[in-house]
Amino acid sequence: MLTFDKKDWIAIPNILSLVRLLLIPLFSIIYLNATQPFHYYVAAVIILFSGLTDLLDGWIARKYHQITELGKILDPVADKLTQVVIVFCLLTKFKWMTLVAVIFLIKELFMLINSLVLLQKGKKLDGAKWYGKISTALFYICMILLIAFPTISNFIAGMLIMIIVFFLLLSLLLYGKTFKKMYRE
Known part of the structure; x- marks a missing residue:
């Protein structure tokens, strides 16, 4: 059974992964309810920000030795969930x-x-x-x-x-x- 140290939850890379998870419903709501070009731009910026935080969390984890067991789970889960939601949201348009x-x-x-x-x-x-x-x-x-x-x-x-x-x-x-x-x- 996996157990996580309390400090794992406050490691910056793990916080960034959690932020990416929180961006998923925000993106979905904005994109699926978009009625103006501005709404689509906002949705795109959310995904751009999510992608940049993905790069940043990996860099910080390696550079500052903040690789944790929690991060090894959170990061790929945030990545794949984000990608799946993007694909299924775009199914509505393309x-x-x-x-x-x-x-x-x-x-x-x-x-x-x-x-x-x-x-x-x-x-x-x-x-x-x-x-x-x-x-x-x-x-x-x-x-x-x-x-x-x-x-x-x-x-x-x-x-x-x-x-x-x-x-x-x-x-x-x-x-x-x-x-x-x-x-x-």
């Missing part, structure tokens, strides 16, 4: 977002199942790989554009969605190779 949702869910289930199986064998994926980081960065860039500009042309929206799909698939493929190597070791 029909091709269904493709992103399906591939995203397949990738995340693949990552979770393989991580759990390997953990039982005493092996653990050591942090996000470069291709996962690039995929995540492009996910956020494209999503922020789709959030801020919901009336962009179907062509541009389709291109942004295809960029996300391509990098999700690339990340899935390369993580698959990494897991395969880990199973062999």
Whole structure:
């Protein structure tokens, strides 16, 4: 059973992860009820702020040795919940977002199942790989554009969605190779 030290809850990286979790319903409410361009800009700024706090919490945790067991859980939960909510909110505006949702869910289930199986064998994926980081960065860039500009042309929206799909698939493929190597070791 996991137990967390009281000081883990006041570590700055963990507070930033909690802030990201609190931003999720705020983003959802603003985006889903948006009626003017300003509302969409606010929703996009919330996601931009969330992404920046994600970068900041990781940097602070490593630089100031504030990596905690709580943070190892909070950070990825905040990341994945934010991404899932973004995708499902954007499903209301962009029909091709269904493709992103399906591939995203397949990738995340693949990552979770393989991580759990390997953990039982005493092996653990050591942090996000470069291709996962690039995929995540492009996910956020494209999503922020789709959030801020919901009336962009179907062509541009389709291109942004295809960029996300391509990098999700690339990340899935390369993580698959990494897991395969880990199973062999």
